[in-house]
Each structure stands twice: as C-alpha cells, then as structure tokens.
Amino acid sequence: MKIYSKFVRPLRLIEGSFRVAGVACATLFVVSSWHQPAFAQRAIEQFYDERSPNTFYAAVADIITSADQRDWSESRIASYDRASIGAADSAIALLRIPRLSLEAPVFEGALEPELDRGPGRIRGTAEIGHRGNLGIAGHRDGFFRVLKDIEPGDEIEILDRASAVKYRVTETWIVTPDAVHVLDPTDENALTLVTCYPFYFVGSAPERFIVRATAVE
Numbered sequence: 244m245k246i247y248s249k250f251v252r253p254l255r256l257i258e259g260s261f262r263v264a265g266v267a268c269a270t271l272f273v274v275s276s277w278h279q280p281a282f283a284q285r286a287i288e289q290f291y292d293e294r295s296p297n298t299f300y301a302a303v304a305d306i307i308t309s310a311d312q313r314d315w316s317e318s319r320i321a322s323y324d325r326a327s328i329g330a331a332d333s334a335i336a337l338l339r340i341p342r343l344s345l346e347a348p349v350f351e352g353a354l355e356p357e358l359d360r361g362p363g364r365i366r367g368t369a370e371i372g373h374r375g376n377l378g379i380a381g382h383r384d385g386f387f388r389v390l391k392d393i394e395p396g397d398e399i400e401i402l403d404r405a406s407a408v409k410y411r412v413t414e415t416w417i418v419t420p421d422a423v424h425v426l427d428p429t430d431e432n433a434l435t436l437v438t439c440y441p442f443y444f445v446g447s448a449p450e451r452f453i454v455r456a457t458a459v460e
Contacts (some may be wrong), residue, residue, distance in 0.1 A: 246268060299404045303348045304331040307361075311344065316384035326359035336371045338362055338379065339400040343389040351402070353380040353435065361386055365437070368426050372406035376429040382444040387438040390454060399434060401454050410434045410456035418451050425453050432458035 263335035307327050314319050315451045332350040349364060349371070369375030380389035393423035399410040410433075418425060419439055425435055432454040439448035 253295070255399050291376075300331050300334070303334040303337065305333055306337065306346045306348055308368045310347075310386070315400075319385040322359045323361075326356070326404050327361075332359045334361075335364065336401055336403040339402070340393065340397060341400070341437070342397050343392060345389050347381070347386040349379060353378075358382055358385075362436075365426060365435065368435070369428070369433075371403050372373060372408065373399060374432050376426060376433045376435055377401070378426045378437060383399065383438060383439040383442045383444075383452070387436070388442055390436060390438055391442045395452055398435075398459075409459045412454060412456045415452065415454050418453055420451055422451065425451075434458075 245369070267371035269414060301356060303354050307330060310323070310327075312323070315323070328352070330348070331446050333350060335351050336349040338347045339345065348361045350362070351364055351366075353363040353365045358381065362379050364371060365378035367382055368378035371377060381390075393415060393452055395414060397412045399412065401408050401410070426436070430433075434454075436454035436456075438452050440450040
C-alpha cells in the first residue's frame with residue numbers, strides 16, 4: 244500500500260498532462276480548419292480600413308492562395324494553379340458575395356488568359372467605381388460556380404483601391420450567347436455577372452447565366 248501511494252501523485256500528474264495535450268490537439272485542429280478563410284477575411288477587413296496599394300495586393304494574394312476549390316472542376320483547378328502564380332499584382336478589384344462565401348480577385352479583360360486567373364471585367368462595360376453597367380465574367384466551373392445558388396436580395400461587394408460599392412441582386416435569367424444586350428449601358432449603377440450555363444454541362448455550355456444587381460445607395 245505504501246508503494247502504491249508513492250506513485251499516486253506522479254500518475255495523476257501524468258494523467259493531467261495527457262488531458263492538457265488532448266485539449267491542445269483538439270484546439271489546434273479546430274483552428275487549422277478555419278485558419279485560411281479567417282485569414283483572408285482579416286485581410287479584407289484590413290483592406291476596408293487601409294486602401295494602400297500594398298494592403299490591396301496583400302489582400303488579393305491571401306484570397307488567391309485560400310480560394311475554396313472544393314466545387315471546381317479538375318481542369319479548372321489545374322488552369323487556375325498555373326495562371327494564378329504572381330497574379331495578385333495585376334488584379335484590379337475584389338468581388339465578394341458574403342452569403343455564398345465567395346471572395347475572388349477581379350482582373351481586366353474577359354478572355355481566357357484573364358479568366359483562368361479569376362473573374363474579369365468585360366471591356367466596354369462601366370469601369371469599376373464608375374456609374375453605369377459593370378460587366379464581370381467568370382468560369383462556371385471555377386469561382387462563379389457558386390452563382391447556381393444566388394438569389395434576389397443577395398449582397399455583392401466590389402472593392403478596388405479607391406472605392407467600395409455594395410450591390411443587391413435584383414434578378415437572374417438565362418440567355419443565349421448572342422444576347423449581348425444584357426451588357427447595355429444603364430442609367431443606374433448596375434452590376435452584371437455572366438457565366439456559362441448549365442453549370443455542370445459537359446463540353447461547351449450552350450447558354451449564359453446572368454445575374455443583375457443594382458447599387459445600394
């Protein structure tokens with residue numbers, strides 16, 4: 244009995260150490276599971292407060308490296324991984340749809356080289372931060388795949404180094420590829436998102452999915 248009691252306190256100390264280690268491991272797992280999106284969110288919040296070029300490009304770089312690719316096609320992931328190297332310096336804005344957890348860099352132009360990196364401003368539409376109809380295109384199997392779940396009333400944010408504009412979705416519709424009237428100039432401050440449709444169509448998609456939003460004054 245004396246021999247047993249001699250070891251009771253050390254054993255209890257060891258048991259307590261294992262419990263502490265277990266809690267620490269569980270905490271580390273939880274933290275690591277949300278670290279990337281939380282880190283990108285902090286960068287966005289900092290960007291709101293400090294619109295310096297360095298802060299802007301740092302926020303873009305964080306979003307590029309933490310892009311949620313779980314619903315992307317394998318070919319899109321491969322193209323994006325190649326094209327996104329060093330792409331942060333050429334981004335012109337950030338696009339956010341909070342309800343859909345979308346955060347994406349926006350580039351100038353909507354040809355394949357630009358769209359491989361992320362959504363692109365369609366040339367000939369309104370400039371970012373200016374009044375009119377701003378058109379942004381993106382791939383249906385990349386950043387813009389989440390648009391399949393967008394609804395009227397959802398909020399969209401466009402941020403560049405000089406401005407932050409919030410839009411609210413008013414309608415969505417499906418058109419043929421030649422329905423370029425969706426990009427016509429508007430008197431109101433509007434945003435038009437364009438992607439191919441259907442979202443999971445194999446091959447070249449025959450239609451276009453359009454999201455129209457107007458600025459929240």
